[in-house]
Amino acid sequence: MHHHNHYYGHSHILARYCGLPQVHPPRIRGYLQHGWNVGDGWNPQHEFFDGAWRWTWSDAPRRRGHILGRRNYQAIGAPWLYLLDLEPDLGVVPEEEREGTLFFLFHGWEGGKIEGDHKRLIDEIRETEPGPVTFSLYYTEYERPEIRNSYLDAGFDVVSFGKRGFAYEGTDRRFLFRQLKALRKHKRVAANRLATAVFYGASVGCDVAVYGDPMAMNGEDPLFGGNARVQRLWPELHGKDLDQVVAREVVNQELGTAWKMPAQELRPLIFDGVTHD
Amino acid sequence: MTDPDHTSVRPVPGEMRPWSDLDGPIGPFGGxxxxRLLEDVLPRGGRWLIAGPHADAVLTLAQERSESLTVLIRAASDGETTSTRFPTGLDIAIGALDGLSPEDGAFDVVLAADGLDRVLTPDSADLAWPERLDLLRSLANDGATIVVGLGNxxxxxxxxxxxxxxxxxxxEEWRPIHSDTERPCSLGQFVDALAERGLTPSSTWTTFGPQAQPGLIASADAAGSARPDRFLANAATAAVRATRSPLLALPDEALSTAARAGALPTVADGFLAIIGGDAASTAHAPTEAYGSTGDESAWTAxxxxxxxxxxxxxxDATGAEQRVPGGRTVESELRELAEREDVPGFRAYAQRLGEWTRTLPDHVGPLTxxxxxRDGNTFVDTHVGGPAHEESARDMAVAAAWFRFQDRLLAQHRRHPWxxxxxxxxxxxxxxxxxxxATDADSLESARVLADSLAGPTPDIVDAxxxxxxxxxxxxxxxxxxGxxxxxxxxxxxxDKQLLTREKRIRKLHKDLQKVEKIRNHPAYRTLRKAAKVREPRKFAAAVKKKAGTRLRGR
Structure with missing residues (x-):
């Protein structure tokens, strides 16, 4: 099993959905999309073994993958949708008690750090957000005091949902559970780039906004067109005050709501039934 | 919108990256x-839109004739390449057809000769062909000239x-949807779909050869009237042979049959429809066919x-005119004689052909x-343009022509008597x-080489x-x-049986021999054998007596 399939506990969630062991999920017979992007769901340099199947969240990555000369795609919906199915009550609060904004900073990863004007972003968030702000940092930024402190000093509640894991180690399989709980508590979700967490937030009823310095990440591959292309393709999801009905339609498309499968269909499709890594 | 001093590049939603239509195996529409057809049918002046990948020569023509020119290109890298090649006067929109907004519209000329397949991208909606046509239509002025292509x-x-x-x-081509049941599948359906949108064509054309670089473009009427083994059908066959798709069989026979059925437009590789346009601007209105030669120059007919x-x-490209008789080619007439196994008829025809070749100069260009x-009692070479070939000795040219005839006869698996x-x-x-x-081994070898050099494009055949x-x-x-x-x-x-019999016989002989050996080894036999050697008993008796006496005296 490719170690990316464990990221954020995706394989664990799908295994549980399919009635399989969730602590040590069986092997997935290919590659599971682990984050949203404007390409085929994987980064441009991702290596695949020949004949591998690629399970995407929605149909658009499949179509984009074909122009890369790749085949063997199937859209199954985002694992997040399966988590919503499994945890309909986790963190749910009455609608009138939801408040504040959960703001996600575009995050780097183990191989690349972000660079940008955090001060300016803080000012813009203060100007924009009417209520309390919870600021979410991925651990790569959370563990950089100069970044974490700048948001703490701004008076934001700074959180990190954990580590997605790498090379089969350090996977926090409750990562998305915590994120779900936090999103269900907030009224708004925002980010400085259109990214996975924005879609997740919209899927649980948060109003969405995307604004602020999008920042840059070292070694970002421009092959797919980067954030500029994202802005061109989804202008309706960029701004501080968006049409939330339109935004939810896009979110449903990108998370692949229509592609989500029943367990009996998903199980034989992706799991080979052997319980090991 | 177009700045004459500078080319603008603007993204519209739906760009493709990484991707290139210009550098891909299909290439842009042109040739x-x-x-030559576009030169004849496109007007001058007004705002122009070119949608889809088109060759630089087409863009140059459009730039010369338009007041402003917008080019919609779906691949980001192609847009950048085009802006480099055309640094001034273009408005390049990189993205999908459904990424253009109505504000981009109101064009006087809309050119989508490449068709409506390479104008969408993975990020476009799944628009069926009629929906794409509607989008294109929405970008054109009433009364605009529209050129739209369709792969058949x-x-x-x-x-x-x-x-x-x-x-x-x-x-190699990335098409948005693969099961578009609304897509026209014949010239009639194509025209109907256009007419339903008020786009009744002023002329319709059939294309033969690779859809992006057709080798022959014939008016629908001319293609429908084409007869097998005549000029236009042969030009269509030559063009289709240049297809890049791997084929199950050579298309020659099927195209010939289609021509016999008057159905050449039905099996054309594509169609082009010209809507609107200024009749006065169509300087070569009577032209019914446009073709290209191997050296990429055009001819009209x-x-x-x-x-x-x-x-x-x-x-031809130089304007030189040539009359092509309406008769069948020599190849088709000889092939018919071969298929009938009429060797005397074949010989007589070859003889007549030989007599004609002897009226040619000593050194001639290629003969095919x-x-x-055949035009009455003489023959007319209808070969147009093509790469320049050196002249060769007349007899060698004739032998090379026979090699080519043989190659084509065998490639089509035709019946013949040899x-x-x-x-x-x-x-x-x-x-x-x-x-x-007269030929010898050397001249035939040279003729073989000459024939090979004349061989045109042949499709990649996986000949079933x-x-x-x-x-x-x-x-x-x-x-x-x-057997x-x-x-x-x-x-x-x-x-085996024979050997067995012999073995038995040999075994019996061995047994007989063993009996004989037993007798031979007996002392009496040896004595007798020795006695049998006595030929003169008296001498023998004297010798025995002498021997015995000597022995007795010795004791």
């Missing part, structure tokens, strides 16, 4: 024939495509007279029987001698018919080999 899914090259359905329209045998008047047309062991130089030698041309014929031949050989093995086994069986 000499298409360019009933084209011979598609019907004969060796690839299974799932592998067509693959990585129009008919003189009506009927199957109408004469064609060709104009598939472009030679046995397989004379195929090659020997057969060409026979035909050459029929035409009064040849494979089936080979299978039948292999089955026949296997059957015969099994041979059976015969040999019988022979071996007889030999």
């Amino acid at each position: 000499a024939a298409a360019l 899914e009933f084209a011979l090259a598609t019907l004969l495509d060796a690839r299974v359905a799932r592998d067509r329209h693959g990585d 129009r008919r003189e007279g009506n009927g199957a045998d109408a004469t064609w008047l060709l104009s 029987l598939d472009s030679l047309v 046995p397989p062991w004379v195929v090659g130089s020997e057969l060409v030698g026979i035909w050459s001698s029929m035409a009064g041309v 018919r040849t494979a089936l014929a080979d299978r039948d031949e292999a089955a026949k050989q296997l059957f015969e080999a099994n 041979h093995i059976f015969g040999l086994e019988r022979t071996i069986g007889f030999r």
